[in-house]
Amino acid sequence: MLRLTRALLCMTALTIAWVALPLTSRAGSITVYNNFGAGNSYDCCNGYTESGAGSFTGFNSLQAMAFTNATGQNLSLTQIDIADSFVAGNNSMTLDLYADNGGVPGAVLESWTVNNLPDLGTCCTIVTVFDSAGVVLQNGATYFLAPASDNVTWEAWNWNTIGATGVGAISTDGGATWAAGPYNPNGAFDVLGTATVPEPSAVLLLGTALIGIFAGLHLGLRHSG
16 A cells, blocks of 8 residues: 555656646746837838849848847747838848847847748738747847848838837848948837746745655655554
8 A cells, every 4th residue: 555655646746847847947928129019010111121132122231130138137039020021032031130249240149031921011910930049148138130131032121110219230241241320210020038947836836745745755654664
């Protein structure tokens, strides 16, 4: 009977640990930056040109917007949403996340290829990408986000409609060099992350359960003796 009780207690402990441990490693979603309007709305018909030299525009344009993790803690990047629209060429773009390098984009931290962008003049379909590289957004650090078109494509980074402004940078040589400058308004986007910290409720659940189980095992051993 004692062996059966021990087995049941061990199975209970494993079950509780399996349920509670994921909660200790991931907190809820935290907004690092967001300038979308209600319902992820943005300016349907105006935006910043992103184009290749072989596109209809005839010039290379790559524009980046800066954001800072001012949440007070380091965060694991989870998701980025951006309002980016197709104008002409190949309906595809590469979204790059850069580290800061003295006020302009530096090293590329992660890249995503996105196809089937919404047409310019429509609203409000957003492009969503998810982190797969384990990027950690350091507290107080600035980063840059830039959608890049290929050589024959013209796209537009739609403006936000809530009056959000900020700093950014433009490149006319595919990102080899950058020139910093203000943006009024910013292109519309958001950045989300999670804090890798214990959830108090999950820790309490796991700790209480394990204490009870070990107490039960101790009493069982005493009775068996």
